[in-house]
Amino acid sequence: MVVNRLDDVVTGALEVLDAYGLEFCSMRRVAGHLDVQPSALYHHVADKQTLLALMADRIVADVEVSAAGSVRERARSLVRALRAAMLAVRDGAEVVATASAFRLGASQVEADLVDVLADKQGARTLLLFVFGHTQATQMHRMAASVGAIEPDPDLDASFDRGVDIVLRGLL
Amino acid sequence: MVVNRLDDVVTGALEVLDAYGLEFCSMRRVAGHLDVQPSALYHHVADKQTLLALMADRIVADVEVSAAGSVRERARSLVRALRAAMLAVRDGAEVVATASAFRLGASQVEADLVDVLADKQGARTLLLFVFGHTQATQMHRMAASVGAIEPDPDLDASFDRGVDIVLRGLL
Structure with missing residues (x-):
């Protein structure tokens, strides 16, 4: 998957959340799920905390x-x-x-x-x-x-x- | 360490909690910290949930x-x-x-x-x-x-x- 948009990152993170729970919802695992390097994620979100806020907003x-x-x-x-x-x-x-x-x-x-x-x-x-x-x-x-x-x-x-x-x- | 008493297990679990946080406070890690096999823990507590209740009571x-x-x-x-x-x-x-x-x-x-x-x-x-x-x-x-x-x-x-x-x- 090509991660073109921040929205794709949030969608991927919510899929990881659904599959594994918050405990195992790491930046690394989200990157793996989206089939990109972790560095590609950090291009869109500064850190885990920012990602969590975006996930919360979506929920x-x-x-x-x-x-x-x-x-x-x-x-x-x-x-x-x-x-x-x-x-x-x-x-x-x-x-x-x-x-x-x-x-x-x-x-x-x-x-x-x-x-x-x-x-x-x-x-x-x-x-x-x-x-x-x-x-x-x-x-x-x-x-x-x-x-x-x-x-x-x-x-x-x-x-x-x-x-x-x-x-x-x-x- | 010899785990003779349930109290020792709870003490060990709280030490692991303090060092690693709840996310990484697994039965396996508590056993490792106490230098016993996980089976020795299960002799004292039925499951993680029971251990958590005992930790809460101690807190x-x-x-x-x-x-x-x-x-x-x-x-x-x-x-x-x-x-x-x-x-x-x-x-x-x-x-x-x-x-x-x-x-x-x-x-x-x-x-x-x-x-x-x-x-x-x-x-x-x-x-x-x-x-x-x-x-x-x-x-x-x-x-x-x-x-x-x-x-x-x-x-x-x-x-x-x-x-x-x-x-x-x-x-």
Whole structure:
């Protein structure tokens, strides 16, 4: 494959993520998957951290804030969509949470949540609960899928209840 | 080293964690560090997941709930102590959060927090915020320590503000 565009690098990285998980998603392996030398990757992205941020942006690209509804409804639907987008990709919550920790709030979703709540610290608190819960859910599901633990049927409902608790503290 | 006791295995695993990080803390590497065959480890712990739970228990072993104060004060001091214990160990937040996701609330700290708040879902929500924030803090500090990003001076204060938001939603 000829890596002509940054988009191709991000696509390749997400394919490696899906196949091997974040733990084994190295620049070297992404280069190998794209059948190029690692130096060709570095032509497009400065480092692993930059690649991770681009992967995170792609994972949440379709998460949109709704224009209608109360603040509570808009915040709730935004974080539900964020959770669904992260759960749809292997280790997606870890990728997005890690990228967020490195940038501290530069992503579009984070900006949208600040906008909806009109409260930067409140948005950050809700977001960190969302990351914490979704990472736990994803780890739990992964372990349950290989039979290591019993599945927990309450994970979706407990997310909603937790979001409502945080929003009650905010609004 | 002769691995006579389960405690020795957990100590060895925490030494490997400190030296290499969670990503490279495999059963094989822990066995190598203890200078025993992997089979000798499996005599003490059934699998990696069990080992992780034991490491998490050791990391938070000194986190104690205070008997005095209001519910809010006791919850606040408990999660502050939990955060400090996780930050004191390399990748500590990831170890404790991962073990928690696998067990869903079987640890002593989680039981203590349920007890203080008299609210299982509330305790879980606060705990997932604590994990989310502390993992973000630890990743951020690690990246800042190698000069990859600028340190954020607001991480401690933002933790306290976030805890107060969640507690406001709960109490």
